[in-house]
Amino acid sequence: xxxxxxxxxxxxxxxxxxxxxxxxxxxxxxxxxxxxxxxxxxxxxxxxxxxxxxxxxxxxxxxxxxxxxxxxxxxxxxxxxxxxxxxxxxxxxxxxxxxxxxxxxxxxxxxxxxxxxxxxxxxxxxxxxxxxxxxxxxxxxxxxxxxxxxxxxxxxxxxxxxxxxxxxxxxxxxxxxxxxxxxxxxxxxxxxxxxxxxxxxxxxxxxxxxxxxxxxxxxxxxxxxxxxxxxxxxxxxxxxxxxxxxxxxxxxxxxxxxxxxxxxxxxxxxxxxxxxxxxxxxxxxxxxxxxxxxxxxxxxxxxxxxxxxxxxxxxxxxxxxxxxxx
Amino acid sequence: xxxxxxxxxxxxxxxxxxxxxxxxxxxxxxxxxxxxxxxxxxxxxxxxxxxxxxxxxxxxxxxxxxxxxxxxxxxxxxxxxxxxxxxxxxxxxxxxxxxxxxxxxxxxxxxxxxxxxxxxxxxxxxxxxxxxxxxxxxxxxxxxxxxxxxxxxxxxxxxxxxxxxxxxxxxxxxxxxxxxxxxxxxxxxxxxxxxxxxxxxxxxxxxxxxxxxxxxxxxxxxxxxxxxxxxxxxxxxxxxxxxxxxxxxxxxxxxxxxxxxxxxxxxxxxxxxxxxxxxxxxxxxxxxxxxxxxxxxxxxxxxxxxxxxxx
Numbered sequence: 001x002x003x004x005x006x007x008x009x010x011x012x013x014x015x016x017x018x019x020x021x022x023x024x025x026x027x028x029x030x031x032x033x034x035x036x037x038x039x040x041x042x043x044x045x046x047x048x049x050x051x052x053x054x055x056x057x058x059x060x061x062x063x064x065x066x067x068x069x070x071x072x073x074x075x076x077x078x079x080x081x082x083x084x085x086x087x088x089x090x091x092x093x094x095x096x097x098x099x100x101x102x103x104x105x106x107x108x109x110x111x112x113x114x115x116x117x118x119x120x121x122x123x124x125x126x127x128x129x130x131x132x133x134x135x136x137x138x139x140x141x142x143x144x145x146x147x148x149x150x151x152x153x154x155x156x157x158x159x160x161x162x163x164x165x166x167x168x169x170x171x172x173x174x175x176x177x178x179x180x181x182x183x184x185x186x187x188x189x190x191x192x193x194x195x196x197x198x199x200x201x202x203x204x205x206x207x208x209x210x211x212x213x214x215x216x217x218x219x220x221x222x223x224x225x226x227x228x229x230x231x232x233x234x235x236x237x238x239x240x241x242x243x244x245x246x247x248x249x250x251x252x253x254x255x256x257x258x259x260x261x262x263x264x265x266x267x268x269x270x271x272x273x274x275x276x277x278x279x280x281x282x283x284x285x286x287x288x289x290x291x292x293x294x295x296x297x298x299x300x301x302x303x304x305x306x307x308x309x310x311x312x313x314x315x316x317x318x319x320x321x322x323x324x325x326x
Numbered sequence: 327x328x329x330x331x332x333x334x335x336x337x338x339x340x341x342x343x344x345x346x347x348x349x350x351x352x353x354x355x356x357x358x359x360x361x362x363x364x365x366x367x368x369x370x371x372x373x374x375x376x377x378x379x380x381x382x383x384x385x386x387x388x389x390x391x392x393x394x395x396x397x398x399x400x401x402x403x404x405x406x407x408x409x410x411x412x413x414x415x416x417x418x419x420x421x422x423x424x425x426x427x428x429x430x431x432x433x434x435x436x437x438x439x440x441x442x443x444x445x446x447x448x449x450x451x452x453x454x455x456x457x458x459x460x461x462x463x464x465x466x467x468x469x470x471x472x473x474x475x476x477x478x479x480x481x482x483x484x485x486x487x488x489x490x491x492x493x494x495x496x497x498x499x500x501x502x503x504x505x506x507x508x509x510x511x512x513x514x515x516x517x518x519x520x521x522x523x524x525x526x527x528x529x530x531x532x533x534x535x536x537x538x539x540x541x542x543x544x545x546x547x548x549x550x551x552x553x554x555x556x557x558x559x560x561x562x563x564x565x566x567x568x569x570x571x572x573x574x575x576x577x578x579x580x581x582x583x584x585x586x587x588x589x590x591x592x593x594x595x596x597x598x599x600x601x602x603x604x605x606x607x608x609x610x611x612x613x614x615x616x617x618x619x620x621x622x623x624x625x626x627x628x629x630x631x632x633x634x635x636x637x
Contacts, residue, residue: 022441022513022519023442023443023444025518025519025520026436026439026442026443026444026519027436027444029432029433029435029436029519029520029523030432030433030436030437030444030448032428032429032432032433033429033430033432033433033448033452033488033493034433034448034451036429036484036487036488037451037452037455037488039468039473040465040468040469040473040484040485040488041455041459041460041465042451042455043460043468043472044459044460044461044464044465044467044468044469045458045459045460045464046460046464047460047461047463047464047465047467047468048460048461048464050463050464050467063471064467064468064471064472067471113355113356113359116352116355116356117356119343119344119348119349119352120349120352120353120356121343121349125353128360129356129357129360131619131623132360132363132364133356133359133360133363134623135363135364135367135619136363138544138548138615138619138622139367139548139612139615140548140549140550140567140611141550142548142550142567142568142570142571143548143567143570143608143611143612144366145574146370146570146604146605146608147366147367147369147370147608148366149574150366150369150370150373150386150605151366151369151386153385153386155385156381156385156386156601157385157386158369158385158386158387158388160385161384161385161386161387164385165384193362193363193366196359197363201627205627215342216342219342225344225348250457257551258550258551262550262571265574266575281461281462281463282462284463285462285463285466286554286555291463291466291467292463294461294462294463295461295463295464298460298461298462298463298464299461301461302458302459302460302461305457305458306457306458309457310457326453
């Protein structure tokens with residue numbers, strides 16, 4: 001307390017300089033992060049003009065700024081081209097379609113498995129289940145693509161070889177990486193494989209946080225397990241579920257690039273079922289080297305995504321003030 | 327449960343537990359799903375120990391005709407590129423994790439301080455990037471051409487240094503574990519800002535920092551995207567994850583790689599265990615993660631929970 005008393009006695013000027021020093025020191029702390037944000041996030045935002053230009057390297061002085069300055073303005077030509085090429089529809093359909101399925105199935109299995117796991121009597125066994133099902137979350141999509149490849153590979157894969165062993169004629173053995181039909185299911189399965197454990201852990205931690213006396217009271221009142229789930233568990237998870245759905249809907253135009261790029265092993269024949277906005281943005285940039293085309297597709301995605309996140313947030317605010325993001 | 331026939335085993339069951347058949351069904355579903363999650367990895371481990379001859383005969387199989395460690399032997403003896411890539415993966419993971427954790431702790435600590443004058447401004451510039459960005463192509467152009475982030479280690483480390491999501495998590499950890507009175511009294515005692523942070527706050531927030539460190543380590547270890555974009559062909563900087571992609575895409579990659587190693591290797595390249603080798607690499611990527619797995623589970627679960635609720 002004595003130091004506080006001395007503090008009161010110090011003159012105003014000293015206090016002011018101390019405050020200034022504090023602000024200065026704290027500002028130096030944010031500086032590395034702020035510089036990173038400026039260079040790698042805000043500077044590229046100016047690069048959005050690439051989408052409205054036809055980016056060409058300026059041979060006399062090929063720096064980025066000169067290249068951009070000397071590239072022709074083309075207005076919305078790049079956007080029009082994407083729409084006219086028919087790619088826009090496919091990739092937007094795939095992006096939104098897959099994401100919607102991921103949200104619904106992820107929610108269903110995540111909550112269902114969490115509720116089931118919570119009912120397992122032996123805590124050790126429950127923990128073991130959790131450990132095993134959380135494992136895929138830590139694998140990269142590259143590793144996951146090899147896991148799948150082991151089963152589907154054309155000559156050595158387990159499934160084609162099992163077919164061979166059964167005596168299926170060679171022309172009827174499924175060539176997985178060139179056969180479109182099963183891929184929506186494979187992609188969904190891969191996504192669930194990687195994501196359910198994560199969702200389950202998330203919901204389980206919320207469920208274990210529920211006051212157990214609520215369940216006891218419910219069971220004394222004669223509520224069955226189903227009724228307890230319906231009237232105690234789910235209402236308690238509601239806020240969390242709503243937030244997670246809103247966050248996912250806000251990102252509905254962003255596909256999981258790793259999933260769509262790695263799992264089909266970039267097989268060109270599968271494009272119509274595996275092409276999403278992110279893979280288009282990537283291949284426009286790296287394969288066709290059309291910086292402007294890639295920027296146009298990326299900008300469309302980001303603007304739509306931004307609108308989506310704002311809408312989602314406004315809706316959440318209406319439903320439940322506390323759950324909104326900002 | 328009927329009171330008259332309560333067996334010893336049943337008495338042990340919790341009040342309000344599900345019935346025994348219902349729990350049996352739960353166990354069956356859980357076991358099936360756990361197998362679904364883990365079997366692909368087990369399968370790949372088996373393939374990595376399968377002889378090339380066996381693969382040629384019956385393909386990848388859970389019960390190979392012949393076991394072998396030739397894939398591992400090949401990696402030990404002459405996988406110069408493989409070891410280089412393995413080293414790269416470790417290197418960027420260690421350096422990247424240290425730098426990104428430091429940046430994250432500093433940034434989120436300042437945001438955690440309610441008396442920081444520019445708190446809202448810096449909070450906003452970080453948060454806004456979670457909602458809107460320039461996109462891949464502009465970021466690529468700026469990073470590569472203006473910042474020189476290509477074909478070097480910086481290109482693999484810098485793009486992942488900072489994550490607004492981690493800032494949110496770290497700040498929440500500070501808020502829930504560090505009392506502001508502690509910082510105030512430290513300031514009164516004449517402790518400088520950095521001194522307060524590293525001597526007083528960091529020891530308290532260790533679990534939170536461990537979570538962020540593991541998040542970052544996992545992000546760096548599992549990163550292939552940054553490499554695919556910024557170090558496309560600079561062999562000496564390719565990390566293991568991207569090497570796997572490359573091996574799949576360039577059919578000739580392996581034979582080329584062996585050829586560059588000299589005549590001795592060319593001879594060996596004839597008997598190259600190409601099929602099991604890929605799976606050996608996959609195992610080499612996954613094994614370090616399984617070692618770190620207990621830590622991951624403990625800390626990341628708490629981090630995910632905080633992040634999802636507060637994020």
